[in-house]
Amino acid sequence: MNTTVRFAPSPTGHIHIGNARTALFNWLFALKADGRFILRFDDTDVERSRREFAQQIERDLEWLGIHPHAVVRQSDRVPVYEAAAERLKAAGLVYPCYETSEELERRRRIRLSRRLPPVYGREALKLGGEEKAALEAEGRRPHWRFLLPNFRDNPFETERTEVHWDDIVRGPQTVDLASMSDPVLIREDGTFLYTLPSVADDIEMGVTHIIRGDDHVTNTGAQIALFNALGAKAPSFGHHNLLTSVTGEGLSKRTGALSISSLREAGIEPMAVASLAVLIGTSGPVVACRNMEELAAHFSPSSSSKSAAKFDPAELRGLSRNLIQETPFEAVEDRLAAMGIVGEKAERFWLAVRGNLETVGEAVDWWRIVTEGIQHPVDLSEEDRDFVRQAMNHLPPEPWDDQTWTAWTSVLKERTGRKGKALFKPLRVALTGLESGPELANLLPLLGREETLARRP
Structure with a gap:
């Protein structure tokens, strides 16, 4: 069986480093197995999903080096989910519920006050046809819950029902279905929540491994039960640890943190x-x-x-x-060219400055210094100015190479008695306008004798 994984973001904002962690875990898992990676947009939430976010996610993954074998949008696959829902309804495995969010919250508080688990009590299963009709006559529309297989004969008498799997990341895992509420699969407006579309797609697309954040561990028990209800074998699951900010806060697409x-x-x-x-x-x-x-x-x-x-x-x-x-010139040539760093000096320039860069974009600042001149006023004492002026009188003849700097400074040591910082710092400031930067032995041939003389203070 070919390994197939999927990354299923909601296009409701910019993906952050935590989302990228999940995508990369799946991509690398598929890469090592020579498998397939599916990018599947969970965009069934019509109000919050945006096409521009989906497009940005594709660009972000491409930039990271993730190249999906297929891109799927769940909004295009609603008939698949409707068919799965009808199968579950026909089998009596989903049921309509009419409670409002306020009513559900009140019941939850009551259960907590009685020291009972705050799970849904399946009250909707007790409704008869007339009661349902009366509620709908009031304008209520049902949401639909999946009836978890956590009982023998009576759904109101749940019992411990363990779901086991060998987690790819965490090792052996167990979830008790009796500790959970029956998950809502379909909203009042007929749209689908994440669970049913996800399972239906995983079945149809042949997903073999699901790797995601460990905040989904409990959900996995219900989803394995749903795979079984739809007559399919569940994929292998893996749940990696989550990333937080330095202060321990969770990351969010809505805030754009570390996008x-x-x-x-x-x-x-x-x-x-x-x-x-x-x-x-x-x-x-x-x-x-x-x-x-x-x-x-x-x-x-x-x-x-x-x-x-x-x-x-x-x-x-x-x-x-x-x-x-460690990046060779060929790997950044196009990026440098886009910044105007071109010509016969471009490669030698890159090799000279790359050791002092944190981003490739910083190279343009040094390119201006080399090709256009000092970008800031030179701050030298009068004594250092006199030294630099004298030094310019002892510049070696061209052609220049990476040994020119050593030859020049050796002469200056003998003639001026200066050495160390007293020798090198004034020359650096005079030639670059800065007190630190790339090795002058590498910059000097890029400047050439004429340009170096032009920088006499």
């Missing part, structure tokens, strides 16, 4: 995001992987801890810097 699009706009390298999203909160080290194949070699679902992992955006910059320092 993938914002990280991209900040110039963070996609593989830095992917590496941290996958490897944080696992038993292994967090390393900057250069591509998905390398990340897949580090990926092991079972290495995830069972506690939430705190995601620190500051770690991204370190990983991004590590990746950039």
